[in-house]
Amino acid sequence: MSLATLTRAWEPMSYGFLDGSAKREVRRKMLKAVAVPGCQMPYASREVPMARGWGTGGLQVSCTLLNPKMRVKVIDQGADDSVNAASIRKFLARVSGAPTTTDTLEADLIQSRHRIPEEILREDQVLVLQVPNPEPLRPVQPNMSIARQMHADADYGRMWLQLYEQIVRAGRVMQGASYPSLVNGRFIMTPSPIPRWDVPKLHMAKHLTILSAGREKRLYVVPPYTRVEPLVFDDVPYRVEEHGGLTCTRSGATGFFMNEIPQDDGSSAYEISDSDFGVKSIRKREGEEVAFGATWYTGGEMEGQGR
Template sequence: MNTAYNFAFFDEGSKREIRRATLKAVAVPGYQVPFASREMPIARGWGTGGLQLTLSLVGQEDILKVIDQGSDESVNAVNIKKLIIKTTGIRVTDQTDQATIIQSRHRIPEIPLQEGQILVLQVPLPEPLRAYEPREYETKKLHGEQEYSGAWLMLFEQIMNYGMMSTGADHPVLVHGRYVMAPSPIPRFDNAKLNFSPALILFGAGREKKVYAVPPYTRVVSLAFEDYPFTVESFPDRSCRLCGARGVFFDEILDERTGETSYQCNDTGYCMERMNQPVRRGAAR
Protein backbone atom coordinates (compact mmCIF):
# COMPACT_ATOMS: atom_id res chain seq x y z
CA MET A 1 0.00 0.00 0.00
CA ASN A 2 1.22 3.49 -0.86
CA THR A 3 1.10 5.53 2.37
CA ALA A 4 0.98 8.78 0.38
CA TYR A 5 -2.75 8.09 -0.10
CA ASN A 6 -5.53 7.66 2.41
CA PHE A 7 -6.71 4.05 2.60
CA ALA A 8 -8.84 3.40 -0.51
CA PHE A 9 -7.93 6.82 -1.97
CA PHE A 10 -10.94 8.78 -0.63
CA ASP A 11 -11.09 10.77 2.58
CA GLU A 12 -13.37 9.27 5.23
CA GLY A 13 -16.08 11.90 4.72
CA SER A 14 -16.40 11.01 1.05
CA LYS A 15 -16.64 7.31 1.88
CA ARG A 16 -19.42 7.96 4.40
CA GLU A 17 -21.41 10.01 1.89
CA ILE A 18 -21.19 7.27 -0.75
CA ARG A 19 -22.08 4.61 1.83
CA ARG A 20 -25.18 6.56 2.87
CA ALA A 21 -26.34 6.67 -0.75
CA THR A 22 -25.58 2.94 -1.06
CA LEU A 23 -27.62 2.09 2.06
CA LYS A 24 -30.58 4.05 0.68
CA ALA A 25 -30.25 2.21 -2.63
CA VAL A 26 -30.26 -1.15 -0.84
CA ALA A 27 -33.33 -0.13 1.16
CA VAL A 28 -35.28 0.74 -2.01
CA PRO A 29 -34.39 -1.91 -4.63
CA GLY A 30 -34.04 -0.57 -8.16
CA TYR A 31 -34.40 3.09 -7.14
CA GLN A 32 -31.73 5.48 -8.48
CA VAL A 33 -30.15 7.41 -5.62
CA PRO A 34 -28.24 10.61 -6.50
CA PHE A 35 -24.80 11.01 -4.97
CA ALA A 36 -21.94 13.50 -5.15
CA SER A 37 -19.72 11.75 -7.67
CA ARG A 38 -16.06 12.49 -6.94
CA GLU A 39 -13.25 13.33 -9.30
CA MET A 40 -11.21 10.23 -10.03
CA PRO A 41 -7.79 9.61 -11.57
CA ILE A 42 -9.53 7.88 -14.48
CA ALA A 43 -11.82 9.40 -17.09
CA ARG A 44 -15.57 9.41 -16.60
CA GLY A 45 -17.11 6.66 -18.65
CA TRP A 46 -14.35 4.21 -17.76
CA GLY A 47 -15.87 2.88 -14.56
CA THR A 48 -15.70 5.79 -12.11
CA GLY A 49 -19.11 4.97 -10.61
CA GLY A 50 -18.26 1.36 -9.89
CA LEU A 51 -14.80 2.31 -8.68
CA GLN A 52 -16.22 4.83 -6.19
CA LEU A 53 -18.53 2.18 -4.76
CA THR A 54 -15.68 -0.30 -4.45
CA LEU A 55 -13.35 2.20 -2.76
CA SER A 56 -16.05 3.27 -0.30
CA LEU A 57 -16.80 -0.32 0.76
CA VAL A 58 -13.46 -2.14 0.60
CA GLY A 59 -11.75 -3.20 3.82
CA GLN A 60 -8.29 -4.52 4.59
CA GLU A 61 -9.51 -8.13 4.69
CA ASP A 62 -11.34 -8.03 1.36
CA ILE A 63 -10.26 -9.94 -1.74
CA LEU A 64 -10.92 -8.19 -5.04
CA LYS A 65 -11.72 -9.40 -8.54
CA VAL A 66 -12.09 -6.97 -11.47
CA ILE A 67 -13.33 -7.95 -14.93
CA ASP A 68 -14.07 -6.00 -18.08
CA GLN A 69 -16.47 -7.68 -20.54
CA GLY A 70 -15.50 -11.04 -19.07
CA SER A 71 -11.74 -10.48 -19.13
CA ASP A 72 -9.56 -10.24 -16.03
CA GLU A 73 -6.66 -8.85 -18.05
CA SER A 74 -8.15 -6.08 -20.18
CA VAL A 75 -6.63 -2.59 -19.98
CA ASN A 76 -9.58 -1.25 -17.99
CA ALA A 77 -9.59 -4.13 -15.49
CA VAL A 78 -5.82 -4.10 -14.97
CA ASN A 79 -5.62 -0.36 -14.32
CA ILE A 80 -8.55 -0.36 -11.89
CA LYS A 81 -6.87 -3.19 -9.98
CA LYS A 82 -3.58 -1.27 -9.93
CA LEU A 83 -5.25 1.80 -8.41
CA ILE A 84 -7.08 -0.20 -5.74
CA ILE A 85 -4.00 -2.25 -4.83
CA LYS A 86 -1.83 0.89 -4.67
CA THR A 87 -4.21 2.62 -2.24
CA THR A 88 -5.30 -0.38 -0.14
CA GLY A 89 -2.75 -3.17 -0.38
CA ILE A 90 -5.53 -5.79 -0.49
CA ARG A 91 -5.28 -9.10 -2.30
CA VAL A 92 -6.69 -9.69 -5.78
CA THR A 93 -7.83 -12.89 -7.44
CA ASP A 94 -9.09 -14.16 -10.78
CA GLN A 95 -11.35 -16.75 -9.10
CA THR A 96 -14.93 -15.65 -8.54
CA ASP A 97 -15.60 -17.86 -5.53
CA GLN A 98 -12.60 -16.46 -3.65
CA ALA A 99 -13.49 -12.78 -4.09
CA THR A 100 -15.48 -10.79 -1.54
CA ILE A 101 -15.88 -7.80 -3.90
CA ILE A 102 -16.22 -8.23 -7.66
CA GLN A 103 -16.19 -5.15 -9.86
CA SER A 104 -17.36 -5.77 -13.40
CA ARG A 105 -18.04 -4.00 -16.66
CA HIS A 106 -20.75 -5.55 -18.86
CA ARG A 107 -20.72 -9.10 -17.42
CA ILE A 108 -21.84 -11.15 -14.43
CA PRO A 109 -19.41 -14.02 -13.76
CA GLU A 110 -20.36 -17.52 -14.90
CA ILE A 111 -19.65 -19.09 -11.51
CA PRO A 112 -22.75 -18.46 -9.33
CA LEU A 113 -22.30 -15.74 -6.73
CA GLN A 114 -22.47 -16.55 -3.02
CA GLU A 115 -23.87 -15.01 0.13
CA GLY A 116 -21.58 -12.36 1.54
CA GLN A 117 -20.17 -11.35 -1.84
CA ILE A 118 -20.71 -7.92 -3.38
CA LEU A 119 -20.91 -7.49 -7.14
CA VAL A 120 -20.33 -3.92 -8.34
CA LEU A 121 -21.42 -3.19 -11.91
CA GLN A 122 -20.17 -0.16 -13.83
CA VAL A 123 -23.05 1.70 -15.49
CA PRO A 124 -22.80 4.24 -18.35
CA LEU A 125 -26.53 5.11 -18.51
CA PRO A 126 -28.60 4.30 -15.40
CA GLU A 127 -31.95 5.66 -16.61
CA PRO A 128 -33.97 2.98 -18.49
CA LEU A 129 -36.49 5.60 -19.66
CA ARG A 130 -33.94 7.93 -21.24
CA ALA A 131 -34.40 6.48 -24.73
CA TYR A 132 -37.81 8.10 -25.02
CA GLU A 133 -37.77 10.79 -22.30
CA PRO A 134 -34.70 13.08 -22.22
CA ARG A 135 -35.83 15.23 -19.28
CA GLU A 136 -34.63 14.12 -15.86
CA TYR A 137 -37.51 15.67 -13.92
CA GLU A 138 -39.99 13.85 -16.18
CA THR A 139 -38.33 10.45 -15.73
CA LYS A 140 -38.44 10.94 -11.95
CA LYS A 141 -42.15 11.66 -12.21
CA LEU A 142 -42.71 8.57 -14.37
CA HIS A 143 -40.89 6.38 -11.85
CA GLY A 144 -42.90 7.92 -9.01
CA GLU A 145 -46.19 7.22 -10.78
CA GLN A 146 -44.98 3.78 -11.93
CA GLU A 147 -45.79 4.86 -15.49
CA TYR A 148 -43.73 2.59 -17.69
CA SER A 149 -45.85 2.43 -20.83
CA GLY A 150 -42.99 4.05 -22.78
CA ALA A 151 -40.66 1.14 -21.95
CA TRP A 152 -43.28 -1.34 -23.11
CA LEU A 153 -43.90 0.68 -26.27
CA MET A 154 -40.17 0.64 -27.03
CA LEU A 155 -40.15 -3.18 -26.85
CA PHE A 156 -43.35 -3.34 -28.92
CA GLU A 157 -41.76 -1.22 -31.66
CA GLN A 158 -38.81 -3.59 -31.77
CA ILE A 159 -41.18 -6.51 -32.31
CA MET A 160 -43.02 -4.63 -35.06
CA ASN A 161 -39.77 -3.70 -36.82
CA TYR A 162 -37.74 -6.87 -36.36
CA GLY A 163 -40.22 -9.56 -35.32
CA MET A 164 -38.53 -9.88 -31.93
CA MET A 165 -37.21 -7.83 -29.02
CA SER A 166 -33.84 -6.67 -30.30
CA THR A 167 -32.14 -5.40 -27.16
CA GLY A 168 -28.66 -6.89 -27.40
CA ALA A 169 -27.75 -5.77 -23.90
CA ASP A 170 -29.11 -3.65 -21.05
CA HIS A 171 -32.60 -5.15 -21.44
CA PRO A 172 -34.80 -3.42 -18.82
CA VAL A 173 -35.93 -5.36 -15.75
CA LEU A 174 -38.62 -4.93 -13.09
CA VAL A 175 -37.17 -5.05 -9.57
CA HIS A 176 -39.23 -6.23 -6.59
CA GLY A 177 -42.41 -5.60 -8.57
CA ARG A 178 -41.89 -1.83 -8.40
CA TYR A 179 -39.09 -0.06 -10.30
CA VAL A 180 -38.04 -0.62 -13.91
CA MET A 181 -34.24 -0.66 -13.87
CA ALA A 182 -31.35 -0.65 -16.33
CA PRO A 183 -29.20 -3.70 -15.47
CA SER A 184 -26.09 -2.07 -17.02
CA PRO A 185 -25.03 -3.26 -20.50
CA ILE A 186 -24.83 -6.91 -19.50
CA PRO A 187 -25.97 -9.34 -22.24
CA ARG A 188 -29.49 -10.74 -21.98
CA PHE A 189 -27.80 -14.01 -21.04
CA ASP A 190 -26.89 -12.52 -17.63
CA ASN A 191 -30.28 -11.04 -16.72
CA ALA A 192 -31.43 -14.24 -15.03
CA LYS A 193 -28.43 -14.09 -12.68
CA LEU A 194 -29.91 -10.95 -11.10
CA ASN A 195 -33.06 -12.80 -9.99
CA PHE A 196 -32.85 -13.96 -6.35
CA SER A 197 -29.08 -13.66 -6.37
CA PRO A 198 -27.60 -14.48 -2.95
CA ALA A 199 -25.02 -11.70 -3.39
CA LEU A 200 -25.58 -7.96 -3.02
CA ILE A 201 -25.47 -6.32 -6.46
CA LEU A 202 -24.63 -2.60 -6.67
CA PHE A 203 -24.71 -0.33 -9.72
CA GLY A 204 -22.62 2.82 -9.96
CA ALA A 205 -22.87 5.54 -12.63
CA GLY A 206 -20.14 8.14 -11.99
CA ARG A 207 -20.86 10.44 -14.92
CA GLU A 208 -24.63 10.39 -14.21
CA LYS A 209 -24.07 10.53 -10.42
CA LYS A 210 -26.44 7.68 -9.57
CA VAL A 211 -26.27 4.59 -7.36
CA TYR A 212 -28.82 1.79 -7.26
CA ALA A 213 -28.96 -1.77 -5.97
CA VAL A 214 -30.48 -5.23 -6.05
CA PRO A 215 -30.33 -6.65 -2.50
CA PRO A 216 -29.83 -10.40 -1.98
CA TYR A 217 -32.78 -12.65 -2.83
CA THR A 218 -34.73 -9.93 -4.64
CA ARG A 219 -37.09 -10.77 -7.50
CA VAL A 220 -35.86 -9.35 -10.81
CA VAL A 221 -37.90 -10.00 -13.97
CA SER A 222 -36.93 -9.03 -17.52
CA LEU A 223 -39.68 -7.06 -19.29
CA ALA A 224 -41.46 -9.17 -21.90
CA PHE A 225 -44.88 -9.88 -23.41
CA GLU A 226 -46.82 -13.11 -22.87
CA ASP A 227 -46.83 -13.90 -26.59
CA TYR A 228 -43.24 -12.70 -27.07
CA PRO A 229 -41.38 -14.09 -24.04
CA PHE A 230 -37.94 -12.89 -23.05
CA THR A 231 -35.16 -14.90 -24.71
CA VAL A 232 -31.39 -14.94 -24.24
CA GLU A 233 -28.44 -15.45 -26.56
CA SER A 234 -28.27 -19.09 -27.58
CA PHE A 235 -25.22 -21.19 -28.42
CA PRO A 236 -26.72 -24.60 -29.25
CA ASP A 237 -24.25 -27.47 -29.54
CA ARG A 238 -21.32 -25.09 -29.00
CA SER A 239 -18.45 -25.67 -26.62
CA CYS A 240 -15.37 -23.68 -25.62
CA ARG A 241 -12.33 -24.44 -27.75
CA LEU A 242 -10.10 -24.21 -24.65
CA CYS A 243 -11.95 -25.81 -21.73
CA GLY A 244 -14.89 -27.54 -23.40
CA ALA A 245 -17.55 -25.65 -21.41
CA ARG A 246 -21.16 -25.60 -22.58
CA GLY A 247 -24.13 -23.48 -21.56
CA VAL A 248 -22.09 -20.32 -20.96
CA PHE A 249 -21.73 -17.00 -22.80
CA PHE A 250 -19.23 -17.32 -25.65
CA ASP A 251 -17.06 -15.05 -27.77
CA GLU A 252 -16.92 -15.92 -31.46
CA ILE A 253 -13.35 -16.28 -32.73
CA LEU A 254 -12.90 -15.95 -36.48
CA ASP A 255 -9.78 -17.46 -38.03
CA GLU A 256 -8.99 -15.06 -40.89
CA ARG A 257 -6.79 -17.61 -42.62
CA THR A 258 -9.34 -20.42 -42.81
CA GLY A 259 -12.56 -18.44 -42.37
CA GLU A 260 -13.67 -20.88 -39.67
CA THR A 261 -15.44 -19.73 -36.49
CA SER A 262 -14.72 -21.18 -33.07
CA TYR A 263 -16.09 -20.34 -29.64
CA GLN A 264 -14.38 -19.42 -26.39
CA CYS A 265 -15.66 -18.64 -22.88
CA ASN A 266 -16.19 -14.91 -22.50
CA ASP A 267 -15.44 -15.22 -18.76
CA THR A 268 -11.67 -15.77 -18.81
CA GLY A 269 -11.45 -16.52 -15.08
CA TYR A 270 -14.06 -19.27 -15.39
CA CYS A 271 -12.30 -20.73 -18.42
CA MET A 272 -8.87 -20.76 -16.76
CA GLU A 273 -10.28 -22.32 -13.60
CA ARG A 274 -11.84 -25.14 -15.61
CA MET A 275 -8.55 -25.81 -17.38
CA ASN A 276 -6.47 -25.66 -14.18
CA GLN A 277 -8.88 -27.58 -11.92
CA PRO A 278 -10.47 -30.41 -13.93
CA VAL A 279 -12.21 -31.89 -10.88
CA ARG A 280 -14.39 -28.79 -10.65
CA ARG A 281 -15.55 -28.84 -14.25
CA GLY A 282 -19.25 -28.44 -14.95
CA ALA A 283 -21.51 -26.07 -16.79
CA ALA A 284 -22.32 -22.83 -15.03
CA ARG A 285 -25.95 -22.20 -14.25
Protein backbone atom coordinates (compact mmCIF):
# COMPACT_ATOMS: atom_id res chain seq x y z
CA MET A 1 0.00 0.00 0.00
CA SER A 2 1.19 3.50 -0.68
CA LEU A 3 -0.16 6.95 0.15
CA ALA A 4 -1.31 7.29 -3.45
CA THR A 5 -3.75 4.39 -3.11
CA LEU A 6 -5.30 6.03 -0.06
CA THR A 7 -5.64 9.46 -1.52
CA ARG A 8 -6.79 10.94 -4.78
CA ALA A 9 -5.50 13.60 -7.08
CA TRP A 10 -5.94 17.04 -5.57
CA GLU A 11 -9.08 18.89 -6.64
CA PRO A 12 -10.29 22.22 -5.33
CA MET A 13 -13.66 20.62 -4.61
CA SER A 14 -15.22 17.20 -5.19
CA TYR A 15 -17.70 16.95 -8.02
CA GLY A 16 -21.09 17.70 -6.47
CA PHE A 17 -19.24 19.07 -3.42
CA LEU A 18 -19.71 15.89 -1.37
CA ASP A 19 -16.84 13.42 -1.34
CA GLY A 20 -17.35 9.78 -2.33
CA SER A 21 -17.80 8.61 1.22
CA ALA A 22 -20.58 11.12 1.90
CA LYS A 23 -22.37 10.21 -1.32
CA ARG A 24 -22.18 6.49 -0.65
CA GLU A 25 -23.65 7.01 2.81
CA VAL A 26 -26.59 8.97 1.37
CA ARG A 27 -27.05 6.36 -1.36
CA ARG A 28 -27.09 3.43 1.07
CA LYS A 29 -29.62 5.10 3.31
CA MET A 30 -31.81 6.23 0.41
CA LEU A 31 -32.13 2.63 -0.73
CA LYS A 32 -33.07 1.44 2.75
CA ALA A 33 -35.56 4.29 2.98
CA VAL A 34 -37.17 3.17 -0.28
CA ALA A 35 -37.46 -0.36 1.09
CA VAL A 36 -39.30 0.80 4.22
CA PRO A 37 -41.48 3.70 3.05
CA GLY A 38 -42.00 6.49 5.57
CA CYS A 39 -39.46 5.09 8.05
CA GLN A 40 -36.85 7.62 9.15
CA MET A 41 -33.39 6.34 8.30
CA PRO A 42 -30.51 7.80 10.31
CA TYR A 43 -27.63 8.90 8.09
CA ALA A 44 -24.25 10.51 8.59
CA SER A 45 -25.35 13.93 7.44
CA ARG A 46 -22.35 16.05 6.47
CA GLU A 47 -21.80 19.71 6.91
CA VAL A 48 -22.27 21.53 3.63
CA PRO A 49 -21.43 25.14 2.77
CA MET A 50 -24.85 26.26 3.94
CA ALA A 51 -26.22 26.71 7.44
CA ARG A 52 -28.07 23.82 9.05
CA GLY A 53 -31.81 24.33 8.76
CA TRP A 54 -31.44 25.96 5.35
CA GLY A 55 -31.94 22.88 3.25
CA THR A 56 -28.75 20.95 4.00
CA GLY A 57 -30.62 17.63 4.00
CA GLY A 58 -32.20 18.22 0.63
CA LEU A 59 -28.91 19.56 -0.63
CA GLN A 60 -27.05 16.35 0.25
CA VAL A 61 -29.62 14.25 -1.59
CA SER A 62 -29.51 16.53 -4.63
CA CYS A 63 -25.70 16.65 -4.63
CA THR A 64 -25.67 12.86 -4.59
CA LEU A 65 -28.20 12.45 -7.41
CA LEU A 66 -27.10 15.21 -9.76
CA ASN A 67 -25.08 14.73 -12.89
CA PRO A 68 -24.40 17.14 -15.75
CA LYS A 69 -27.43 15.86 -17.67
CA MET A 70 -30.01 16.27 -14.94
CA ARG A 71 -32.03 19.46 -15.06
CA VAL A 72 -32.70 20.89 -11.65
CA LYS A 73 -35.43 23.17 -10.30
CA VAL A 74 -35.32 24.66 -6.82
CA ILE A 75 -38.27 26.26 -5.04
CA ASP A 76 -38.86 27.78 -1.63
CA GLN A 77 -42.44 28.55 -0.55
CA GLY A 78 -43.40 27.66 -4.11
CA ALA A 79 -41.15 30.32 -5.62
CA ASP A 80 -38.13 29.80 -7.87
CA ASP A 81 -36.77 33.29 -7.38
CA SER A 82 -36.91 33.66 -3.61
CA VAL A 83 -33.44 34.32 -2.23
CA ASN A 84 -32.97 30.91 -0.62
CA ALA A 85 -34.12 29.04 -3.72
CA ALA A 86 -31.83 31.19 -5.86
CA SER A 87 -28.93 30.51 -3.52
CA ILE A 88 -29.45 26.73 -3.50
CA ARG A 89 -30.00 26.57 -7.27
CA LYS A 90 -26.81 28.52 -7.85
CA PHE A 91 -24.87 26.22 -5.55
CA LEU A 92 -26.20 23.04 -7.16
CA ALA A 93 -25.42 24.30 -10.65
CA ARG A 94 -21.99 25.47 -9.57
CA VAL A 95 -20.88 22.21 -8.00
CA SER A 96 -22.47 19.82 -10.50
CA GLY A 97 -22.67 21.68 -13.78
CA ALA A 98 -26.30 20.60 -13.97
CA PRO A 99 -28.57 22.79 -16.09
CA THR A 100 -31.34 24.60 -14.25
CA THR A 101 -34.93 25.43 -15.01
CA THR A 102 -37.93 27.04 -13.35
CA ASP A 103 -40.44 25.06 -15.40
CA THR A 104 -41.78 22.06 -13.52
CA LEU A 105 -42.30 20.22 -16.82
CA GLU A 106 -38.62 20.52 -17.79
CA ALA A 107 -37.15 19.47 -14.45
CA ASP A 108 -35.63 16.07 -13.75
CA LEU A 109 -34.97 16.85 -10.11
CA ILE A 110 -36.97 19.29 -8.00
CA GLN A 111 -35.66 20.38 -4.63
CA SER A 112 -38.32 22.15 -2.64
CA ARG A 113 -38.99 23.73 0.70
CA HIS A 114 -42.62 23.73 1.85
CA ARG A 115 -44.43 23.13 -1.48
CA ILE A 116 -45.14 20.57 -4.17
CA PRO A 117 -45.72 22.10 -7.61
CA GLU A 118 -49.28 22.26 -8.94
CA GLU A 119 -48.51 20.31 -12.12
CA ILE A 120 -48.56 16.55 -11.75
CA LEU A 121 -45.07 15.11 -11.49
CA ARG A 122 -44.13 12.36 -13.90
CA GLU A 123 -42.60 8.96 -13.33
CA ASP A 124 -39.17 10.19 -14.46
CA GLN A 125 -39.07 13.11 -12.01
CA VAL A 126 -37.68 13.06 -8.49
CA LEU A 127 -38.93 15.40 -5.78
CA VAL A 128 -36.57 16.22 -2.91
CA LEU A 129 -38.26 17.87 0.04
CA GLN A 130 -36.27 19.75 2.67
CA VAL A 131 -37.30 18.70 6.15
CA PRO A 132 -36.71 20.81 9.26
CA ASN A 133 -38.13 18.27 11.70
CA PRO A 134 -38.49 14.68 10.53
CA GLU A 135 -40.30 13.47 13.65
CA PRO A 136 -44.11 13.65 13.43
CA LEU A 137 -44.36 12.52 17.04
CA ARG A 138 -42.35 15.43 18.40
CA PRO A 139 -45.39 17.42 19.58
CA VAL A 140 -46.32 14.48 21.78
CA GLN A 141 -42.79 13.17 22.45
CA PRO A 142 -39.76 15.45 22.07
CA ASN A 143 -37.30 12.72 23.01
CA MET A 144 -36.03 11.13 19.78
CA SER A 145 -35.15 7.76 21.29
CA ILE A 146 -38.59 7.30 22.83
CA ALA A 147 -40.26 8.49 19.63
CA ARG A 148 -38.25 5.96 17.63
CA GLN A 149 -39.41 3.21 19.97
CA MET A 150 -43.01 4.38 19.44
CA HIS A 151 -42.53 4.03 15.66
CA ALA A 152 -41.00 0.58 16.19
CA ASP A 153 -44.08 -0.47 18.16
CA ALA A 154 -46.49 1.39 15.83
CA ASP A 155 -47.56 2.98 19.09
CA TYR A 156 -49.48 5.93 17.68
CA GLY A 157 -52.21 6.26 20.31
CA ARG A 158 -50.99 9.60 21.60
CA MET A 159 -50.88 10.97 18.10
CA TRP A 160 -54.54 10.10 17.57
CA LEU A 161 -55.41 11.45 21.00
CA GLN A 162 -53.82 14.78 20.15
CA LEU A 163 -55.95 15.10 17.00
CA TYR A 164 -59.05 14.08 18.92
CA GLU A 165 -58.41 16.72 21.58
CA GLN A 166 -58.07 19.40 18.92
CA ILE A 167 -61.43 18.43 17.45
CA VAL A 168 -63.05 18.54 20.87
CA ARG A 169 -61.52 21.92 21.70
CA ALA A 170 -61.63 23.74 18.37
CA GLY A 171 -64.17 21.80 16.36
CA ARG A 172 -61.53 20.75 13.86
CA VAL A 173 -57.99 19.45 13.49
CA MET A 174 -55.77 22.47 14.04
CA GLN A 175 -52.69 21.08 12.32
CA GLY A 176 -51.67 23.55 9.61
CA ALA A 177 -48.79 22.38 7.47
CA SER A 178 -46.75 19.17 8.13
CA TYR A 179 -49.93 17.11 8.41
CA PRO A 180 -49.01 13.70 9.87
CA SER A 181 -49.73 10.92 7.42
CA LEU A 182 -49.59 7.15 7.46
CA VAL A 183 -47.29 5.70 4.80
CA ASN A 184 -47.98 2.26 3.33
CA GLY A 185 -50.21 1.57 6.31
CA ARG A 186 -47.29 1.31 8.71
CA PHE A 187 -45.22 4.43 9.52
CA ILE A 188 -46.51 7.86 10.41
CA MET A 189 -44.39 10.48 8.73
CA THR A 190 -44.40 14.22 8.51
CA PRO A 191 -44.64 15.20 4.85
CA SER A 192 -42.41 18.21 5.73
CA PRO A 193 -44.10 21.60 6.20
CA ILE A 194 -46.05 21.45 2.96
CA PRO A 195 -49.62 22.73 3.27
CA ARG A 196 -52.46 20.26 3.67
CA TRP A 197 -53.24 21.16 0.04
CA ASP A 198 -50.11 19.30 -1.08
CA VAL A 199 -50.28 16.12 1.02
CA PRO A 200 -52.72 14.25 -1.29
CA LYS A 201 -50.23 14.81 -4.11
CA LEU A 202 -47.97 12.24 -2.45
CA HIS A 203 -50.63 9.53 -2.34
CA MET A 204 -50.14 6.92 -5.09
CA ALA A 205 -48.02 9.43 -7.01
CA LYS A 206 -46.13 8.48 -10.14
CA HIS A 207 -42.93 10.13 -8.93
CA LEU A 208 -40.41 9.32 -6.21
CA THR A 209 -40.24 11.67 -3.22
CA ILE A 210 -37.18 11.83 -0.98
CA LEU A 211 -37.46 13.76 2.27
CA SER A 212 -34.24 14.69 4.00
CA ALA A 213 -33.41 16.46 7.25
CA GLY A 214 -29.73 17.41 7.34
CA ARG A 215 -29.63 18.85 10.83
CA GLU A 216 -31.56 15.98 12.35
CA LYS A 217 -29.71 13.41 10.21
CA ARG A 218 -32.75 11.48 9.03
CA LEU A 219 -34.05 10.74 5.57
CA TYR A 220 -37.18 8.95 4.42
CA VAL A 221 -38.90 8.18 1.19
CA VAL A 222 -42.32 7.94 -0.37
CA PRO A 223 -41.83 5.60 -3.35
CA PRO A 224 -44.14 5.90 -6.36
CA TYR A 225 -47.54 4.24 -6.01
CA THR A 226 -47.45 4.25 -2.23
CA ARG A 227 -50.35 4.95 0.07
CA VAL A 228 -50.01 8.23 1.97
CA GLU A 229 -53.04 8.77 4.18
CA PRO A 230 -53.43 11.85 6.35
CA LEU A 231 -54.50 10.85 9.86
CA VAL A 232 -58.24 11.45 10.06
CA PHE A 233 -61.22 10.05 11.85
CA ASP A 234 -63.91 8.36 9.77
CA ASP A 235 -66.46 11.04 10.65
CA VAL A 236 -64.12 14.06 10.38
CA PRO A 237 -62.74 14.12 6.86
CA TYR A 238 -59.37 15.55 5.86
CA ARG A 239 -59.64 19.15 4.78
CA VAL A 240 -57.19 21.08 2.66
CA GLU A 241 -56.93 24.86 2.96
CA GLU A 242 -59.99 26.74 1.67
CA HIS A 243 -58.13 27.97 -1.38
CA GLY A 244 -60.12 26.21 -4.08
CA GLY A 245 -62.35 29.22 -4.67
CA LEU A 246 -59.68 31.92 -4.54
CA THR A 247 -58.63 33.79 -7.66
CA CYS A 248 -55.09 34.98 -8.37
CA THR A 249 -55.20 38.75 -8.86
CA ARG A 250 -52.18 38.66 -11.14
CA SER A 251 -53.10 35.82 -13.49
CA GLY A 252 -56.84 35.44 -13.02
CA ALA A 253 -56.38 31.70 -12.41
CA THR A 254 -58.59 30.01 -9.85
CA GLY A 255 -58.33 26.84 -7.85
CA PHE A 256 -54.75 26.62 -6.65
CA PHE A 257 -52.86 27.22 -3.41
CA MET A 258 -52.43 30.95 -2.92
CA ASN A 259 -50.25 33.48 -1.11
CA GLU A 260 -52.36 35.94 0.80
CA ILE A 261 -51.18 39.54 0.32
CA PRO A 262 -52.62 41.98 2.89
CA GLN A 263 -53.89 45.21 1.29
CA ASP A 264 -53.85 48.77 2.63
CA ASP A 265 -57.62 48.84 2.79
CA GLY A 266 -57.72 45.90 5.17
CA SER A 267 -58.69 43.33 2.56
CA SER A 268 -56.54 40.57 1.07
CA ALA A 269 -55.40 39.91 -2.44
CA TYR A 270 -54.19 36.50 -3.59
CA GLU A 271 -51.50 35.25 -5.92
CA ILE A 272 -50.65 31.71 -6.97
CA SER A 273 -48.03 30.27 -4.62
CA ASP A 274 -46.39 28.07 -7.27
CA SER A 275 -44.46 30.93 -8.93
CA ASP A 276 -43.66 29.18 -12.19
CA PHE A 277 -47.27 28.12 -12.60
CA GLY A 278 -48.26 31.71 -11.79
CA VAL A 279 -45.90 33.12 -14.41
CA LYS A 280 -47.21 30.68 -17.01
CA SER A 281 -50.77 31.65 -16.13
CA ILE A 282 -49.98 35.35 -16.59
CA ARG A 283 -48.27 34.68 -19.92
CA LYS A 284 -51.27 32.70 -21.07
CA ARG A 285 -53.60 35.54 -20.11
CA GLU A 286 -51.40 37.89 -22.11
CA GLY A 287 -52.01 35.73 -25.15
CA GLU A 288 -48.78 33.73 -25.27
CA GLU A 289 -48.80 30.07 -26.11
CA VAL A 290 -47.73 28.26 -22.94
CA ALA A 291 -47.29 24.56 -22.26
CA PHE A 292 -49.06 23.50 -19.07
CA GLY A 293 -48.91 20.09 -17.53
CA ALA A 294 -51.99 18.44 -16.10
CA THR A 295 -52.62 19.71 -12.57
CA TRP A 296 -53.44 17.70 -9.47
CA TYR A 297 -56.36 20.00 -8.72
CA THR A 298 -59.06 20.85 -11.24
CA GLY A 299 -61.50 23.61 -10.41
CA GLY A 300 -60.07 23.75 -6.91
CA GLU A 301 -60.83 20.10 -6.23
CA MET A 302 -58.63 17.05 -6.23
CA GLU A 303 -60.12 13.86 -7.51
CA GLY A 304 -60.96 11.42 -4.75
CA GLN A 305 -60.44 14.08 -2.12
CA GLY A 306 -63.63 14.73 -0.17
CA ARG A 307 -63.56 18.27 1.13
